[in-house]
C-alpha cells in the first residue's frame with residue numbers, strides 16, 4: 001500500500017503515459033461523458049448550448065459555411081456538426097467514441113442534412129481530403145503531447161485544400177496560473193464517475209511550471225481491477241502556439257475569443273487560432 005501510494009505521488013515525465021482513450025471509450029465512463037455532452041446548461045464535455053450556437057454563428061460569418069466541406073475532429077455527439085450542416089455545410093464528424101458516434105447518427109437520422117459521422121482516431125487514421133475547414137473544438141489540442149500534435153497537424157494539412165483553414169481552441173496560460181498541486185482520495189471518488197460498482201479513487205495533481213502543463217493522475221482501485229488514468233492538460237500562449245503552427249505548415253491569421261470570434265483579450269482563459277494552410 002505504501003509503495004503504491006508513493007508511486008502515485010511520483011511526478012511522471014511529461015506525456016509519458018497516454019490514457020485519454022479510456023475516458024471516451026470505457027463503457028461506464030463514456031456513458032457519463034455523453035450525459036455531460038448533452039447537458040445544454042453545463043460546460044463539462046461540451047460547452048453550453050448557447051455557447052455552441054454562438055461559436056457556430058461566428059464560424060459561419062467568417063467562413064460562409066454554406067456549400068463548404070467541413071471536418072469536425074472529435075465531434076462528440078455532433079453538437080457543432082449538425083448546427084454547421086443546418087447552415088448548409090457538408091460536414092464530416094469524426095470521433096473515436098463509438099457511443100458518441102452512435103448517438104450522433106441516431107440523432108441525425110432522417111434529417112436530410114449533409115452530415116456524415118464516422119468512428120475515427122484522428123491520431124491514427126487518414127482524414128477525408130478536400131476540406132475547406134477542419135475544426136478541433138473544446139481544447140482537445142491541450143490533451144496531446146508535442147509529438148501527437150505534430151502528427152495531427154500533418155493529418156490536418158493533408159485533409160485541407162490549399163488555402164483551407166484549421167480552427168482550434170485551447171486553454172490559456174492565465175488558466176494554468178489558477179491551478180494548484182494537491183492530492184485527494186475518496187470512496188467512489190467523483191460520485192461513481194470512474195466505475196459502476198464500489199471503488200476507491202486517488203487523485204494527485206502535478207504542475208509543470210516551466211511547461212505550462214498540468215497532470216491529474218488518478219488511481220482507481222476496484223475489488224477486481226486497478227487502473228491508472230493520466231489526464232494531461234497543456235496550456236498555451238498565443239505566440240508559442242502560433243509559432244508551432246507556423247513550423248507545421250500553417251499561417252495563423254488570427255487569435256480570437258472562442259465565444260465571439262473577436263480579437264482575443266489576454267484576460268480570457270481560452271482562445272482560438274485561425275490557421276490557413
Ligand SMILES: C[S@@+](CC[C@H](N)C(=O)[O-])C[C@H]1O[C@@H](n2cnc3c(N)ncnc32)[C@H](O)[C@@H]1O
Nearest residue numbers: 024046074075076095096097120121122137138
Ligand atoms: C472535450 S470533447 C469535445 C467534443 C466536441 N468537440 C464538442 O465540443 O462538443 C473531446 C472529444 O474528442 C474525442 N477524441 C479525443 N481524442 C480523439 C482521437 N484521438 N480521435 C478521435 N476522437 C477523439 C472524444 O471522444 C470526445 O468526443
